[in-house]
Amino acid sequence: MLLLVDLDGVVYRGAAPVPGVADVLAACAAVGDSVVYVTNNSMHYRADYVTRLSAMGAPVTPDRVVSSARATALYLAGLDGVRRVLVVGAGGLERECRDVGLDVVTAAHAASLHAREGLNGWDAAGAPDAVVVGLDPQFTYQKLTVAVDCVRHGARFIATNRDPVYPTERGTRPGAGSIVAAVEAGAEIVPVSIGKPAPLLLEMAARAAGIPVGDAVMIGDGIATDLAAAVAIGIPCIIMLTGVSSRADVDALPAERRPVAVAVDAAALAAALETLRPAAIRSAAIRPAPIRPPAV
Numbered sequence: 245m246l247l248l249v250d251l252d253g254v255v256y257r258g259a260a261p262v263p264g265v266a267d268v269l270a271a272c273a274a275v276g277d278s279v280v281y282v283t284n285n286s287m288h289y290r291a292d293y294v295t296r297l298s299a300m301g302a303p304v305t306p307d308r309v310v311s312s313a314r315a316t317a318l319y320l321a322g323l324d325g326v327r328r329v330l331v332v333g334a335g336g337l338e339r340e341c342r343d344v345g346l347d348v349v350t351a352a353h354a355a356s357l358h359a360r361e362g363l364n365g366w367d368a369a370g371a372p373d374a375v376v377v378g379l380d381p382q383f384t385y386q387k388l389t390v391a392v393d394c395v396r397h398g399a400r401f402i403a404t405n406r407d408p409v410y411p412t413e414r415g416t417r418p419g420a421g422s423i424v425a426a427v428e429a430g431a432e433i434v435p436v437s438i439g440k441p442a443p444l445l446l447e448m449a450a451r452a453a454g455i456p457v458g459d460a461v462m463i464g465d466g467i468a469t470d471l472a473a474a475v476a477i478g479i480p481c482i483i484m485l486t487g488v489s490s491r492a493d494v495d496a497l498p499a500e501r502r503p504v505a506v507a508v509d510a511a512a513l514a515a516a517l518e519t520l521r522p523a524a525i526r527s528a529a530i531r532p533a534p535i536r537p538p539a540v
């Protein structure tokens with residue numbers, strides 16, 4: 245099976261691992277499942293996740309981490325005529341864009357030229373082909389001005405995701421969607437959005453594993469993101485109650501939008517995955533090895 249696994253609220257919650265989930269994923273990988281991590285968080289580079297997930301015992305390699313930043317970079321790399329991009333976002337998004345060969349101009353650089361030399365945003369950014377917007381903790385009015393100028397001049401407008409808020413250990417903060425909304429309001433253009441609930445992130449993740457997305461199972465904690473993306477693609481979704489959603493939230497959903505299973509913890513996740521596993525693989529996994537007759 246291909247398992248598309250959300251991170252925050254599923255594998256860990258803030259800094260703390262969700263007990264047992266990394267072990268369940270390692271057991272799945274051991275019986276041949278492909279595990280790809282899919283997160284709307286656009287701020288970090290793949291290698292950052294590899295370090296963190298490996299330390300928890302989760303199966304991971306860099307190509308199996310498809311954040312909204314990585315998926316956005318892959319999407320841009322596949323577009324004709326996109327070479328130079330203005331990035332409004334954190335360092336991880338800039339690095340993912342550079343990794344696929346894009347010529348990156350940071351919003352901080354363009355905003356300083358705009359402020360210091362009185363250039364309009366389009367000239368300050370060097371006439372980019374696209375504007376990419378993710379969560380930028382150093383977002384300013386100057387950066388907003390540059391991004392809006394570029395979109396108004398015809399640069400493509402791509403959002404990593406539109407999550408309005410972002411949960412942190414110190415409370416809820418504005419998410420990438422809040423910044424995207426500011427650019428959208430100023431430019432009067434609706435962006436292409438890559439992250440969940442749009443299907444593009446999951447499609448890129450399946451491509452990274454070389455498996456059709458229709459064969460995947462989504463494991464997530466967000467109804468508006470993980471479950472909605474799975475429903476959009478038509479794949480089963482297991483909702484973990486270890487993150488942002490409660491059982492009452494799931495119970496309130498109409499029948500056609502319910503997850504295939506709800507898991508309160510790692511053991512329930514393992515049980516739910518077994519029920520989804522094709523019967524042939526399930527029986528092979530639980531049946532003891534056959535006793536061979538002695539050679540004569």
Ligand SMILES: [Mg+2]
Binds near residue numbers: 250252254465466487
């Ligand atoms: Mg989550």
